[in-house]
Amino acid sequence: MIQVNGLTKDYGARRAIDNLTFDAEQGEIVGFLGPNGAGKTTTMRILTGYMPPTDGTAMVAGYDVVEESLEVRKRVGYLPETVPLYNDMTALEYLKFMASLRRIPDTEDRAYESLQAVNLEDRADSFIGTFSKGMRQRVGLAQALIHRPEVLILDEPTIGLDPAQIVEIRNVIREIGKDRTVLLSTHILSEAQQMCDRVLIINKGKIVTEDTPENLQSRLVGSQRVVLRVRGDSDGLNARITKVKGVRTVESKPDGSVEFEFGAGEDARPQVAKAVVQGGYELLEMRPVGLSLEEIFLELTRENSEDIKAS
Amino acid sequence: MRNIWIIAKREFDHYFISPIAYVVAFLILLTTGIIFAINIYYFIQNALQSFGQVPDISPITGAFGFLLVLSIPAITMRLLADEARMGTLELLLTAPVRDFELVAGKWLGSLLFILTIVAVSLVYPIILNGLVSPGIDQQLVMSSYLGVILVAAAFLALGVGISAVFTNQVAAFFVTLMTFVFLWWLIGFPAQVLQGSASEVFRYLDMKTHFYDSLNLGSIKLADLVYFVSLIALGLFVGTTAIETRRWR
Amino acid sequence: MKEMNEKKNQSAARNYSIVALIFALLACIATFFLGITRGLVSMQVFSGLQAADVNRWLLVSGGLIVLGLAAYAIMEPDRVRRFFTGRQARYGSNALVMSIAFLGILIVGNVLAYQNPVPVADLTEDKTNTLSPELSSALKTLPTKVTATGFFSQNSPTDAADKLLNNIKANSNGKFDYNFVNPDRDPQGAKEAGITGDGKILLQMGDHKEIVAGASESEILKGLLKLLNPR
Numbered sequence: 145m146i147q148v149n150g151l152t153k154d155y156g157a158r159r160a161i162d163n164l165t166f167d168a169e170q171g172e173i174v175g176f177l178g179p180n181g182a183g184k185t186t187t188m189r190i191l192t193g194y195m196p197p198t199d200g201t202a203m204v205a206g207y208d209v210v211e212e213s214l215e216v217r218k219r220v221g222y223l224p225e226t227v228p229l230y231n232d233m234t235a236l237e238y239l240k241f242m243a244s245l246r247r248i249p250d251t252e253d254r255a256y257e258s259l260q261a262v263n264l265e266d267r268a269d270s271f272i273g274t275f276s277k278g279m280r281q282r283v284g285l286a287q288a289l290i291h292r293p294e295v296l297i298l299d300e301p302t303i304g305l306d307p308a309q310i311v312e313i314r315n316v317i318r319e320i321g322k323d324r325t326v327l328l329s330t331h332i333l334s335e336a337q338q339m340c341d342r343v344l345i346i347n348k349g350k351i352v353t354e355d356t357p358e359n360l361q362s363r364l365v366g367s368q369r370v371v372l373r374v375r376g377d378s379d380g381l382n383a384r385i386t387k388v389k390g391v392r393t394v395e396s397k398p399d400g401s402v403e404f405e406f407g408a409g410e411d412a413r414p415q416v417a418k419a420v421v422q423g424g425y426e427l428l429e430m431r432p433v434g435l436s437l438e439e440i441f442l443e444l445t446r447e448n449s450e451d452i453k454a455s
Numbered sequence: 456m457r458n459i460w461i462i463a464k465r466e467f468d469h470y471f472i473s474p475i476a477y478v479v480a481f482l483i484l485l486t487t488g489i490i491f492a493i494n495i496y497y498f499i500q501n502a503l504q505s506f507g508q509v510p511d512i513s514p515i516t517g518a519f520g521f522l523l524v525l526s527i528p529a530i531t532m533r534l535l536a537d538e539a540r541m542g543t544l545e546l547l548l549t550a551p552v553r554d555f556e557l558v559a560g561k562w563l564g565s566l567l568f569i570l571t572i573v574a575v576s577l578v579y580p581i582i583l584n585g586l587v588s589p590g591i592d593q594q595l596v597m598s599s600y601l602g603v604i605l606v607a608a609a610f611l612a613l614g615v616g617i618s619a620v621f622t623n624q625v626a627a628f629f630v631t632l633m634t635f636v637f638l639w640w641l642i643g644f645p646a647q648v649l650q651g652s653a654s655e656v657f658r659y660l661d662m663k664t665h666f667y668d669s670l671n672l673g674s675i676k677l678a679d680l681v682y683f684v685s686l687i688a689l690g691l692f693v694g695t696t697a698i699e700t701r702r703w704r
Numbered sequence: 705m706k707e708m709n710e711k712k713n714q715s716a717a718r719n720y721s722i723v724a725l726i727f728a729l730l731a732c733i734a735t736f737f738l739g740i741t742r743g744l745v746s747m748q749v750f751s752g753l754q755a756a757d758v759n760r761w762l763l764v765s766g767g768l769i770v771l772g773l774a775a776y777a778i779m780e781p782d783r784v785r786r787f788f789t790g791r792q793a794r795y796g797s798n799a800l801v802m803s804i805a806f807l808g809i810l811i812v813g814n815v816l817a818y819q820n821p822v823p824v825a826d827l828t829e830d831k832t833n834t835l836s837p838e839l840s841s842a843l844k845t846l847p848t849k850v851t852a853t854g855f856f857s858q859n860s861p862t863d864a865a866d867k868l869l870n871n872i873k874a875n876s877n878g879k880f881d882y883n884f885v886n887p888d889r890d891p892q893g894a895k896e897a898g899i900t901g902d903g904k905i906l907l908q909m910g911d912h913k914e915i916v917a918g919a920s921e922s923e924i925l926k927g928l929l930k931l932l933n934p935r
Contacts, residue, residue, distance in 0.1 A: 157783070192549040195702045196795075217551040224549075228542030232472060244461045245550050287546075598825075646878065658878055659818055668874035675824040681817035685810045692806055696799055703795055 145170045145295055145325040146191065150200035153186050160186040161349040163200070168342075170294075173321040175340030176329035183349040184329035185225055188297050191327070192222040205294050218246070221288035225299040225329075227280050231273035235264060235283050238272060239290055246291040258286035262316060278309040285316065296320060298328040302335060314339055369433040370413060373401045375426040384423045388415045403433065458556040459563060466534070466564025473533075479526045480572050483519070490518050491579045495586065511591055512580045513671050516599040519576075520666055523569075523607055524639050528631035530568070531614025532624045534561045535694070539622040539701070548702065558694035562615045562687075569607045573600065595673040602670025605683040606662070610635060612690025619697035638662045662686075721779035728772025735765040835875055839921055842928045843876045846909070850931065852882040853906045854919065855899045865905070865919030872924065907931060 146168040153160045161183040168174045176184045190197050191204055193213040201208065207215040230238055239255035248254050259265040262282035267275070272283060281301065288296055301317065302310045317326060317339060330336055336343045337357045345352040374381060382394045385404050390412035394404045406412040413430065420427050470476040491514075498510045535558075538544040547557055580596045614631045621627040643661035646654045658664060665679045742758045777784045835843070852872075854865050869882040887894035887902070897906045898915060905916040907927045912934055916927040 189545075189549075194545060194549045214551050214553070217549055220549070222546075222549045224542065224545050226542045226545075228544075228546055230541075230543060232469070241461070241465055242546075242550070245458060245552055247457075247551075655877065659814070664874075672871060672874060674826045677820070677822040677824055678814070678817040680824065681814055685814055688806075689810060692803070696803065699795075700799065 145172075145205055146174075146327060147203045148187075148191070148200070149202070151187065151190060151197050151202055152199040153183075153190060153195075154198045159349055161197075164346075164349075164351055166344055166351060166354060168325050168327055170325050171321070171323055172341045173317070173326040173328070173339055175336040175343045176327065176346055177331065177333065177336045177343050178329075178346035178352075179331055181348075182346045184346060185299055186349075187346075188222070188299050188327070188329065191216075192220050192297055193217045218291075219294050221291065221293035221296045223281075223284045223288045223296075223298045223301055225303070227284040229272045229280055229283060232271065234269050234271055235259060235275075235286075236268040238283065239286060242287050243290050248291060254290060258290045261289060262286045263312065277304045278306065281305060281309075281313065285313065289320065294324060296324055296326045296328075298326065300330055301328055302330070302332070310335075369403060369405050370416075370430060371397070371401050371403045371433050372416070372420065372430040373428045374420060375428055378402065378425065381420065381423065381425060384419050385416055388412050388419050391416065401429075456556070458552045459560040462552070462557060462560025463563035463567060466561055467567045470530075470565070470568040475529050475533075476568065479529055480575075483522050483526060483572055484575060486522055487515050487518055487576055487579065490514055491582075495583075510583065510587060511595055512583060513595075513599055515576070515579050516603050516671055517667065519573075519603045520606055520639070520663070520671075523603075523610055524635045525632075527569075527607070527610040527614050528628045528635065530565055531611060531618050531631060532628040533618070534565065534615050535619040535698070536621050536624045536627045540624070544701070548698070554698040555691070555695045558615060558619060558691055558698060561618075562612050562691060562694075565611050565615065566608055569611065570604065573603060573607070592673070598673045598675060599671050601675070602666045605670070605680075606666055609662075609683045609686035609690070612687040613638075613693075614690070616690040616693030616697065619694040619701075721776050724772050724775035724779060728769050728776065731765050731768035731772055735762065735769060738762045738765055835872065836921055836925070839872070839925045839928070840875065842925060842932065843872070843879060845932060846876075846879045846928070848910055849878070850880050850907055850909045850928065852880070852924070853897070853908070854882065854884045855887045855894055855897070855902070855904050855906065856884055857886055857888045857902050865903075868919050868921065868924075869905075 146166075148164055148166050151164040152162055164183075164187060166174075176187070178184055189195050191202055191209060193209050193216045196210045201210075203209070204216045205219040207219070209216050230241075233241070236252075236255050236259070239258055240251040243251040243254050256265060256268065259268055262285050264279060264282050264286065267279065272280065275283065281304070285298070285301065288298065296317075298317070302313050305313060314335070317328065320326065321339075321341075328339070340357065342354065342356055344354045378396075378400070381402060382396060385391055385394045385402065390406045392405045392407060394402060396402055404412075404416065417427060417430060491512075494510060494514050535544070538547060548554075577600075580591065580593075584590050584593070613634060617631045617634065618624075618627045621630070638660075639662050642657060643663065644657075646657035646661065648654075649657065659678075659682070662682075665682050669676050669679050738758060738761050742755065742762060745755050745758050852869055854869065856865065866884070869880075873880050873882060885893055887899060894900075897913070899906060903918060905919060905924070905927070907914045907916060907924070909931045912931050914927040914930045916923045
């Protein structure tokens with residue numbers, strides 16, 4: 145559905161995105177993960193036909209974004225980061241307007257349908273100027289959906305929402321993403337983890353890495369972390385665990401548990417369990433702990449910028 | 456092409472909830488009303504000495520020209536500058552709407568609004584027709600009003616074009632106003648100083664002559680029509696190009 | 705330390721490059737005004753200046769424009785290169801070509817319409833706006849401007865004459881102008897012009913004068929013909 149090849153965009157002397165290449169298949173929810181200024185919005189603007197790239201090509205829904213921009217725009221639903229809306233129109237009027245621009249015959253019905261999809265049908269006749277941030281976001285999403293597009297491009301769709309609203313929007317996106325292609329950007333990592341089939345980490349205009357959230361986690365974790373808990377007193381426990389072959393670090397956690405780390409391929413868990421029991425401790429629990437995507441993210445982007453500094 | 460109408464309709468509706476539009480309409484109708492009243496008064500006073508002179512509405516339509524110079528910048532300044540400022544231009548530029556359709560739609564919407572004001576001002580010739588027997592020269596009225604409409608359409612197109620260049624409404628307003636003042640008043644001056652074909656060129660470019668010396672007098676000349684249509688085309692072209700350049704600016 | 709100096713030099717170069725552009729812009733403005741002056745000089749508006757002098761100045765300011773742009777190109781070669789190649793330039797040059805073509809079409813269209821003054825319609829009831837063909841051609845053949853002065857006192861209303869004269873003026877391409885004088889208020893002027901009676905019009909072309917008895921097309925036509933063929 146989306147094929148991007150060597151996409152580059154310069155704003156004067158500043159290179160916003162540099163030689164991006166990636167794909168998104170139909171029915172995939174792909175996440176663009178990166179810090180502010182990484183180039184996410186620029187990429188999305190190119191894919192929605194808003195601006196042409198300086199170099200490279202992009203095909204959306206089978207059409208070239210530069211040569212056949214109008215065809216691309218017919219098939220893409222876009223929610224910009226700023227969620228621009230007409231404050232002096234009611235939600236219904238606004239959606240009817242956007243629907244008519246997209247040649248939808250029964251604009252009123254379709255507008256209501258979109259409002260229902262985002263749970264705003266009771267505010268159909270209220271002026272958008274009176275809406276809260278969450279409601280504005282939902283209207284924006286309704287606008288992106290109104291022509292039932294094959295591709296949805298959402299720039300930071302949950303930014304500024306409260307947790308309940310975030311859950312709601314995520315459900316809507318997941319629902320939509322079942323048979324459509326969704327490209328969304330975020331700098332909230334748990335969001336990428338929860339919603340996306342695949343994650344592209346982008347920094348300073350380049351793609352740092354690309355994979356499923358699970359794979360990323362296991363790829364990047366060169367070591368494994370396990371947390372264990374014993375009943376009662378744990379004096380001397382850390383010293384015992386440290387002595388076990390393969391254990392790299394041992395750390396007491398504030399909640400009383402102990403976290404230790406060992407290299408991948410040297411599963412030290414049986415030895416640790418033995419050592420704990422032999423030491424007279426009652427082993428209550430031992431379970432693995434993953435490296436959060438946050439840590440992966442920071443790791444990657446830090447490395448990336450270090451690479452850039454060194455070169 | 457339908458997009459033009461959709462956008463025009465939205466702009467037209469939007470004018471009726473914008474305070475500036477009402478102020479402009481009020482000022483235009485008030486000024487023309489005063490001129491009309493004075494005109495009638497004068498003719499009634501001098502009825503005996505008029506020797507069969509028939510009052511017509513050319514003072515009204517003539518005043519329109521001047522009023523449009525001042526008021527159209529206020530009408531067009533927000534048309535595209537506002538969209539850029541609010542960020543909604545990004546929505547319009549990612550919708551399946553051609554840049555030209557956007558500009559033309561804005562122009563058409565504002566033109567329909569001005570036409571509404573002009574339509575209201577039709578009360579003047581109607582009243583005049585009732586006061587004067589056997590009636591005023593109706594074809595002259597048509598010609599004069601056609602002139603007003605053409606002047607308005609040309610100014611609006613230029614105003615829309617300038618609005619597309621700026622993000623700041625105030626900047627758009629002033630540049631538009633300066634342009635109109637230039638076209639309506641200043642550009643004719645070189646014609647009086649120069650001679651020969653240079654003089655003719657400047658006199659042709661003077662917008663006033665295409666209205667006061669012909670349409671407001673009842674004669675419709677091809678050159679005048681071409682002139683106004685050219686200005687409309689120029690304004691829409693500038694607007695479309697400005698929008699296009701926004702994309703890769 | 706070296707990096708810091710390099711960076712400083714870079715930003716200094718950037719600042720100076722803008723100076724080069726501003727310089728070129730000022731030279732542009734100077735050239736523009738010099739061009740106007742040159743035009744005025746050729747019309748003998750300024751008696752003190754010689755055309756040759758102005759030409760020299762024009763050359764100098766033109767050269768300064770080129771100098772400024774060249775300096776900018778030297779200081780910012782990358783930027784200039786990207787300006788001329790690259791997609792932005794292709795779009796930009798495309799837009800420029802289109803604009804020139806568009807303006808060209810507009811100009812040609814207007815010139816054609818002007819040179820073929822086809823009256824689409826004369827909507828006045830008595831067709832007062834269309835001048836008789838004889839009067840039209842008489843106006844066309846006027847070598848210089850004709851000024852009509854209507855001597856109308858309080859007793860003669862000027863409205864009809866005003867309409868007629870205005871109409872002639874509108875169709876004269878600037879060759880005909882008119883004004884009104886009240887002989888009661890300015891008896892001297894009336895006498896000098898040789899006007900007696902009311903409602904008469906004086907036509908003046910250069911040194912030639914003709915007095916016309918009344919404000920009608922035929923009378924004015926007679927007067928103009930007499931001016932054109934003085935006996």
